[in-house]
Structure formats: structure tokens, C-alpha cells
Amino acid sequence: MSQELLKVRNLTTRFFTEEGQVNAVEGVDFDVRDGEVFGIVGESGSGKSVTALSLIDLVESPGRIVEGEVWYRDAELADEHRDSHPSAVDGDYVDVRQLPEATRRWLRGPAFATIFQDPMSSLNPTIPVGEQIAEAVEVQRRARANPRRTRSRTQGYGLASYFVDSLVPSRDYVSDESHERAVELLDRVGIPDPEQRAEEYPHEFSGGMLQRAMVAQALAGEPDVLIADEPTTALDVTIQAQILNLLKDLQDEEGMSVVLITHNLGVIARMCQRVGVMYAGEVVERGSLEDVFENPVHPYTEGLLGSIPDLEDPAPRLSPIEGNVPSLLDSEMGEKCYFADRCPKAMESCLHRIDEHDAPASVEGVDHRVRCVLADREYDPAEALAPAAAPEVSDD
Numbered sequence: 480m481s482q483e484l485l486k487v488r489n490l491t492t493r494f495f496t497e498e499g500q501v502n503a504v505e506g507v508d509f510d511v512r513d514g515e516v517f518g519i520v521g522e523s524g525s526g527k528s529v530t531a532l533s534l535i536d537l538v539e540s541p542g543r544i545v546e547g548e549v550w551y552r553d554a555e556l557a558d559e560h561r562d563s564h565p566s567a568v569d570g571d572y573v574d575v576r577q578l579p580e581a582t583r584r585w586l587r588g589p590a591f592a593t594i595f596q597d598p599m600s601s602l603n604p605t606i607p608v609g610e611q612i613a614e615a616v617e618v619q620r621r622a623r624a625n626p627r628r629t630r631s632r633t634q635g636y637g638l639a640s641y642f643v644d645s646l647v648p649s650r651d652y653v654s655d656e657s658h659e660r661a662v663e664l665l666d667r668v669g670i671p672d673p674e675q676r677a678e679e680y681p682h683e684f685s686g687g688m689l690q691r692a693m694v695a696q697a698l699a700g701e702p703d704v705l706i707a708d709e710p711t712t713a714l715d716v717t718i719q720a721q722i723l724n725l726l727k728d729l730q731d732e733e734g735m736s737v738v739l740i741t742h743n744l745g746v747i748a749r750m751c752q753r754v755g756v757m758y759a760g761e762v763v764e765r766g767s768l769e770d771v772f773e774n775p776v777h778p779y780t781e782g783l784l785g786s787i788p789d790l791e792d793p794a795p796r797l798s799p800i801e802g803n804v805p806s807l808l809d810s811e812m813g814e815k816c817y818f819a820d821r822c823p824k825a826m827e828s829c830l831h832r833i834d835e836h837d838a839p840a841s842v843e844g845v846d847h848r849v850r851c852v853l854a855d856r857e858y859d860p861a862e863a864l865a866p867a868a869a870p871e872v873s874d875d
């Protein structure tokens with residue numbers, strides 16, 4: 480079995496808004512293994528994007544990661560920080576959150592890269608596409624040439640973060656080598672006539688081609704983990720399939736791990752080896768695709784999949800579950816299972832906070848974890864809270 484590349488533990492991110500504290504990501508645990516696609520699925524507002532931003536430390540004010548660890552396997556980085564930051568190192572793993580700011584920034588690119596739904600959030604409309612990718616290559620080159628060891632111990636902010644942070648007039652500093660690499664990357668992501676296309680501006684690209692360009696830009700740093708947040712949602716079905724195939728190929732060939740966020744169950748079924756289901760800021764069920772999709776334990780997962788989960792269906796959508804996604808305002812969340820109000824199997828034991836459990840022995844796969852009392856006990860209609868869901872109780 481492949482090893483964990485990322486181990487996310489108790490990740491907790493909140494927004495401190497005028498309306499109050501929003502518990503967007505609450506005590507989230509999951510692992511991402513070498514060379515796998517890990518899917519995060521859930522309804523709108525369940526905390527998927529904030530989880531992704533938290534992984535790469537890009538949560539913006541009024542949001543803040545208040546707790547948790549993001550363990551990333553990098554033996555070299557672990558050795559570098561073992562003495563200076565002992566609590567941030569565990570074997571070959573470093574807790575990215577405890578590393579110095581400059582190192583964390585440095586990791587964006589060679590360790591973590593992101594692609595989003597909207598390529599224009601990553602590409603500047605006023606600069607030719609090839610040049611932007613070349614710029615990303617150049618930044619990574621310079622960062623690599625300038626060992627982070629010295630940087631992180633001496634200045635706090637090194638040359639690399641200087642280049643990442645400043646809007647350097649790119650023409651002046653992108654080398655021919657980086658430009659060549661950019662053309663190679665455009666070719667790699669399936670853009671025809673890459674040499675020519677490199678000179679064009681984003682508006683001259685179609686939606687699918689732009690998405691490919693964004694993937695090329697993300698690949699510039701040869702990342703270990705690609706975080707893709709709804710990368711194909713805005714595209715039509717054919718283009719969507721092409722981009723997903725591209726991601727799958729890249730993941731196979733480059734051995735990259737991918738964290739894929741989507742609310743399309745078809746995309747999850749097609750792409751992922753393992754999956755985490757999010758609800759109201761929590762991961763309510765996680766495990767292999769088969770465990771979670773074929774033997775779901777959490778009624779929310781069951782609800783999402785509908786009564787007959789069919790992995791062969793090309794585009795199964797989330798089936799609507801009655802009721803609304805709960806408010807994530809701390810003052811309104813209460814101390815019970817967040818799904819209890821909508822849950823057809825809610826019982827009295829659901830009226831307090833539920834920890835993550837192993838799935839029951841009857842359905843247990845490897846590392847199949849569930850945040851539901853049903854992991855530990857059978858559903859008992861006599862204890863049902865939701866009258867509509869309770870079958871008739873006999874008199875005796």
C-alpha cells in the first residue's frame with residue numbers, strides 16, 4: 480500500500496465575521512497517499528474550498544486556521560527543521576503549519592500547486608500565456624537554486640519569496656530556458672502548436688485551452704500535490720472529460736497526488752481512489768471509493784448517493800436531500816450531530832457531538848471512518864427522532 484504524502488489532522492478554520500463566528504472547517508482529518516486522487520465531495524457550503532485553502536495556508540481574513548496540523552512527507556525538509564523546530568517534525572513528516580512563513584511560501588509550487596474553476600483567477604489577461612508559465616518556471620528555478628535551508632534559518636524571507644511576492648516585470652527576467660520549458664509544458668497538457676500559442680493572450684484561448692494552460696502553470700514547480708477545486712465545473716461535458724483525462728494522465732505519469740474537490744459524484748467515481756464526504760465543515764465519512772460509495776454508513780452519504788448508487792452512471796448528480804444545509808454560525812450550530820435535523824435515521828443518541836469511528840465490522844474496509852452513531856450501533860426505530868422516518872411501532 481502506498482504511503483501517506485499528506486496527513487491532515489484536526490484542521491479547524493473559522494471566519495470571524497460581523498455576524499459571528501463561522502465554523503467553516505471543523506476538526507477535519509484525512510490522508511492523501513502517494514500518487515492517488517483523493518476526492519472531497521459535499522453540498523455547496525460544506526467547507527470543501529476552505530479546506531483546500533487551509534491546506535496551502537491561503538485562508539484570508541476574516542478567516543483563520545485556528546487549530547490542526549498538515550503533515551507533509553519530505554525527509555529533507557524534516558532534517559532541516561528537526562533541530563530548529565522539533566515540534567514541527569515527526570520522522571519524515573513536517574507539519575507545514577509550524578514551519579517558518581518563508582518555507583511555507585516556498586512550498587507553494589514544488590510541493591503544493593492549485594487549479595481552480597476559473598482560469599482567469601490564475602492567469603493575468605495582459606500577459607501572453609507562455610510568458611506567465613515561463614514566469615512560474617523561473618520562480619521555481621530560482622527558488623531551487625537558492626537553498627531554503629540557509630534562507631529559512633537566516634533571513635526569514637529569502638530570494639524565493641521575494642520573487643513570488645513581487646510583480647516582477649516578467650520579460651526582463653524570464654530566461655530562454657524557462658520559456659522553452661513553458662512551451663514544453665503547454666505541449667504536455669495537450670495544447671496544439673504550443674510555440675505559437677505561448678505568444679497568445681488568455682482571451683485568445685478557449686475555456687478548455689485556458690484550463691489546460693492553468694494546469695501547465697501548476698505543473699511548473701513539479702508539485703507533489705495538485706489541489707484542484709472544481710476544475711471542470713464551468714466547462715461543457717466534452718471538454719470536462721478531456722480535462723479530467725488530462726489530470727488522470729498527469730497523475731499516472733508524474734506520480735503526483737491530486738486532491739480533487741467537486742460536487743459531481745460521477746467525477747469522483749471516475750477519478751478517485753479514495754474520498755472524503757464533507758457536511759457542515761466536517762468530514763462525515765471517508766475511505767476507499769468502494770467503501771464509501773458501495774457501503775456508505777453515514778445517512779448523509781446514503782442520501783447523496785440516492786437509493787441506488789450506480790458508479791457506471793456517467794453523470795450522477797448529488798440527489799437533493801430534504802432540508803437545508805445548516806448555518807455554520809457557531810451560535811446556531813448547537814451540540815448535536817449537524818445532520819440530525821435532516822437525517823431520516825436520527826435517534827436520541829444523535830443529540831450530542833459525534834466523534835469519528837471505524838465503520839462497523841459488517842461493512843468495514845481499510846480505513847473506512849464515519850462520524851455517525853450508526854458506526855457503533857444499529858438503527859433503532861423506537862429511538863427515532865424523525866417521526867416521518869419511523870416505521871410503525873407495534874404496541875407490545
Ligand SMILES: Nc1ncnc2c1ncn2[C@@H]1O[C@H](COP(=O)(O)OP(=O)(O)OP(=O)(O)O)[C@@H](O)[C@H]1O
Nearest residue numbers: 494496501503522523524525526527528529530807
Ligand atoms: N470569506 C469568508 N467569510 C465568511 N465566511 C466564509 C468565507 N469564505 C467561506 N465562508 C464560509 O465557509 C463555509 C464553507 O465554504 P466553502 O466555500 O468552503 O464551501 P464549499 O463546500 O466549497 O461550497 P461550494 O460547493 O459552493 O464551493 C460557508 O459557510 C461559507 O459561507
Ligand code: NI
Nearest residue numbers: 527528529708
Ligand atoms: Ni467551493
